[in-house]
Amino acid sequence: xxxxxxxxxxxxxxxxxxxxxxxxxxxxxxxxxxxxxxxxxxxxxxxxxxxxxxxxxxxxxxxxxxxxxxxxxxxxxxxxxxxxxxxxxxxxxxxxxxxxxxxxxxxxxxxxxxxxxxxxxxxxxxxxxxxxxxxxxxxxxxxxxxxxxxxxxxxxxxxxxxxxxxxxxxxxxxxxxxxxxxxxxxxxxxxxxxxxxxxxxxxxxx
Numbered sequence: 001x002x003x004x005x006x007x008x009x010x011x012x013x014x015x016x017x018x019x020x021x022x023x024x025x026x027x028x029x030x031x032x033x034x035x036x037x038x039x040x041x042x043x044x045x046x047x048x049x050x051x052x053x054x055x056x057x058x059x060x061x062x063x064x065x066x067x068x069x070x071x072x073x074x075x076x077x078x079x080x081x082x083x084x085x086x087x088x089x090x091x092x093x094x095x096x097x098x099x100x101x102x103x104x105x106x107x108x109x110x111x112x113x114x115x116x117x118x119x120x121x122x123x124x125x126x127x128x129x130x131x132x133x134x135x136x137x138x139x140x141x142x143x144x145x146x147x148x149x150x151x152x153x154x155x156x157x158x159x160x161x162x163x164x165x166x167x168x169x170x171x172x173x174x175x176x177x178x179x180x181x182x183x184x185x186x187x188x189x190x191x192x193x194x195x196x197x198x199x200x201x202x203x204x205x206x
Contacts, residue, residue: 030158033135034166037174040124043132044098046173047122056168058161061085069095075107079157080149084109086116099124114144134169136162 012032036043046052050071054063063073069092076085088107095101105118118140125133140158141147 027139027141028154028158029137029139030155030162031135031137032162032166033133034170035127036132036134036170037130038132038176039129040098040126040132043124043134043173046176047124047134047169048095048101052169052172056165056172058164058168069093073107077146077157079146080153082146084114084146086114088116109144112144114142114146116146117141134166138162 012034050063050065054060054073057073057075059076059078061074061076063071066072066089071090073088073090074085075088076083078084086107086109088105090103090105093102093104101120101122103120103122105116105120108115118138120138121136123135125135127133138158140154142154146154
């Protein structure tokens with residue numbers, strides 16, 4: 001739960017086992033949704049900004065665009081006392097502004113000790129003109145030294161990462177979307193007598 005400027009939102013997410021993944025392994029599916037107090041166009045513009053994603057994705061150290069639809073990222077993941085740094089390539093496979101982004105993530109540790117693959121779907125639905133519901137699903141497969149951990153451990157990890165991502169993204173966008181407080185206009189009565197004496201009458205009237 002986070003609250004910005006009186007606007008609050010709660011992330012609903014869960015993870016479950018998806019059998020018969022690539023190479024006969026199992027995958028973890030994470031799915032969830034959360035509301036952001038901003039229009040769908042505003043949320044879509046932010047959510048497709050690589051710089052913002054680098055700030056919101058837990059463990060993301062860097063991200064760069066390598067093609068019109070491709071990105072390279074470096075992400076550190078810690079599971080069961082093991083810290084792994086992944087070099088990832090994210091390819092946007094379908095984009096339908098401002099409501100849908102499909103992507104694939106593939107990568108490995110520098111030593112190839114672990115391999116990661118994920119298929120991702122992100123949808124934005126207008127709840128009302130000032131509120132957008134962000135829904136996401138991701139089927140994740142990790143093999144190698146991180147893949148040895150039980151699916152229960154992996155599910156807890158990916159759910160926690162999804163929660164942290166949602167909280168960071170919501171906080172940033174809602175903070176940016178807050179309107180600036182109007183500044184009170186100066187009145188003639190608020191001008192000091194000394195200033196009024198030094199100011200031409202026509203300037204005060206204007």
